Amino acid sequence: MRKPIIIGNWKMNMSIDDGALFISNLNKALSPNVAVGLAVQTIALSSLNTSKGNVLIGAQNVHQEETGAFTGETSVLLLDEIKADFCVIGHSERRQYFNETDEAINAKAKKLLQYNVLPVICVGETLAEYEANTTQSVIEAQIEVCTKDLDIANCVIAYEPVWAIGTGKSANAEIAQNVCALIRTKLTALFGADKANAVRIQYGGSVNENNIAEYMNCADIDGALVGGASLNLENFSKLINY
Numbered sequence: 001m002r003k004p005i006i007i008g009n010w011k012m013n014m015s016i017d018d019g020a021l022f023i024s025n026l027n028k029a030l031s032p033n034v035a036v037g038l039a040v041q042t043i044a045l046s047s048l049n050t051s052k053g054n055v056l057i058g059a060q061n062v063h064q065e066e067t068g069a070f071t072g073e074t075s076v077l078l079l080d081e082i083k084a085d086f087c088v089i090g091h092s093e094r095r096q097y098f099n100e101t102d103e104a105i106n107a108k109a110k111k112l113l114q115y116n117v118l119p120v121i122c123v124g125e126t127l128a129e130y131e132a133n134t135t136q137s138v139i140e141a142q143i144e145v146c147t148k149d150l151d152i153a154n155c156v157i158a159y160e161p162v163w164a165i166g167t168g169k170s171a172n173a174e175i176a177q178n179v180c181a182l183i184r185t186k187l188t189a190l191f192g193a194d195k196a197n198a199v200r201i202q203y204g205g206s207v208n209e210n211n212i213a214e215y216m217n218c219a220d221i222d223g224a225l226v227g228g229a230s231l232n233l234e235n236f237s238k239l240i241n242y
C-alpha cells in the first residue's frame with residue numbers, strides 16, 4: 001500500500017513567524033493516513049524544521065553539486081545538516097525561469113538520495129504541448145531522463161501540467177489519472193513492476209479543498225502538490241482531510 005503524500009508548496013510566500021504558527025496549527029489537523037509536508041523558502045527551512053511536529057518540511061530546490069562557486073544556490077549538505085525531509089526538484093517555475101533541464105533534475109535527485117532527502121520530481125507538459133496532443137511523448141521523455149539510474153522506489157513523482165498551475169484551470173480527474181497511469185507504465189518499463197508500484201505519484205495544478213477528493217480517488221494518484229490552496233490554514237486543513 002502506498003501511503004498518500006500531500007505537499008503544500010509555499011513558493012516565495014509566508015514569513016518565518018507566520019509559517020511557524022501555521023505549522024503548529026496544521027499539526028492539530030493531521031490524520032495518520034496521509035503524510036503532509038510543506039516546501040518552504042530556504043531561509044525559513046532551518047527554523048521551521050525544528051518546530052515541525054509531524055509535518056514534513058522540505059526545500060523547493062537544491063544544487064546538484066555539494067560545494068563550490070555557485071552563488072545563491074543551496075547545498076544538499078545543508079539540507080542533510082538540518083535534516084530536511086524532502087526537496088521539490090524540477091518544478092515548472094524552475095524549468096521556465098531558471099532554465100532547469102531534465103539532466104540537471106536527474107543529477108539533483110541522485111544527490112538527494114545519497115543524503116536520504118526524499119526527491120519530489122516534477123514533470124508536466126506546457127499548454128502548447130497539451131494542445132498539440134503531445135502530452136504522452138513529453139511526459140515519457142521527461143520521466144526517462146529525470147529518473148535515469150535512480151532508486152525510484154524512494155522518490156515521489158509530481159505530475160503538474162504547466163497549464164494548470166496557478167491558473168485555476170485544473171486538469172480533471174480523468175486527465176490526471178490517465179497521465180499518472182502512463183507515468184507508472186513508463187516506470188514499469190524502466191524499473192520493473194515492483195518498484196513502479198511503490199512510487200507515489202502526485203497530481204498538482206489548481207488543487208483545492210473542493211476538488212482534492214476526486215484526485216485522491218484515482219487509482220494511480222497518491223497525493224497532491226498544492227500551491228495557492230496551501231497558504232490558507234483553514235483551506236489546507238480541509239484539503240488534507242479530503
Ligand code: PGA
Pocket residue numbers: 009160164165166167168204205206207225226227228229
Ligand atoms: P497551484 O500550484 O496549486 O497554485 O496551481 C501548484 C504548484 O505550483 O505546485
